Amino acid sequence: MTTNDEQTLSHIKQFFSAYLQKAGHRKTRERFAILEEVYSRDDHFDADTLYMGMKSKNFRVSRATVYNTLDLLVNCNLVTKHLFNSGNAVYERAFGFYQHDHLVCKECGKITEFCDPRIHNINRKVAELMHFQVTEHKLTLYGLCANCVNKNTPHEAEY
Amino acid sequence: MTTNDEQTLSHIKQFFSAYLQKAGHRKTRERFAILEEVYSRDDHFDADTLYMGMKSKNFRVSRATVYNTLDLLVNCNLVTKHLFNSGNAVYERAFGFYQHDHLVCKECGKITEFCDPRIHNINRKVAELMHFQVTEHKLTLYGLCANCVNKNTPHEAEY
């Protein structure tokens, strides 16, 4: 991890610390350890994978605390939680990363990210038309990734 | 139900029938009863609500068959399945209705539909850029519906 990353991580910890204070939650070793574990990953992971990862490093932590802390991190926008079609929740770090959306391959399950700023125009328009106050959006495109398209007999594309 | 609706329903049953045949699945009374129950609703419902609805009409059916049949209906695009942030699946009929997306109120849970054709431009562009074959998309905007905005102290909107 570079010095730059460490500065960022330190910044993030301060942010979390301030959030906990403001919300009247305690600053525990476990909560910061889980934050660090989350930011050591750059993928989309589920709660149990995070838990097992910490266990394998001999960190004493419980599933309950992992779930509890992930909720806190989601609430202060340091983590994003997704429910793709698989049914169980996957998480990703969210601080200092571009707002982005997801491609999910129905064949191999691979998750890719993309960013199209035009989504914001849609959000603004719909908010105005429907008198709805949008706080966040989730856009997910399902289909076949480049690898799986090649592996399979041709499918029909919607677009 | 009007004559027109009945013609549509009959058309849908034929479509389902053809799908079952082609896929080598049997055409059972239960499957068509579930299809009919789904198309008698115009809301977003979960599997158990559908099951209870059929039970209350004294139709003998099991949860297992409801789940099984909903899967079949999703596979042949007669039904769409959604996992909003609540965690459990909700379904809606999908045949002959405009492709649309959803607004979910974080306060009262109300689900509203909207349609913005510009989403297709995004899908096309991303498909091209990422070499990804898009077969479907899900766009969901979370926030506060008009009712809940009025009930609450002002929140900050992202858009």
Add this chain to the structure above:
DNA sequence: ATCCCTGCAAAGGGTTTGCAGACGC
């Protein structure tokens, strides 16, 4: 010292599965 947070294990709830009987083909 208070009482929130933790680990552990058990409970919870939506969904899936196993099995014996029923029925589409």
Add this chain to the structure above:
DNA sequence: GCGTCTGCAAACCCTTTGCAGGGAT
């Protein structure tokens, strides 16, 4: 008649909850 589909209930799996001990404030 064969093999799949059904109903029923138990199993499953991810997530939440209850409880007693521990640590942040």
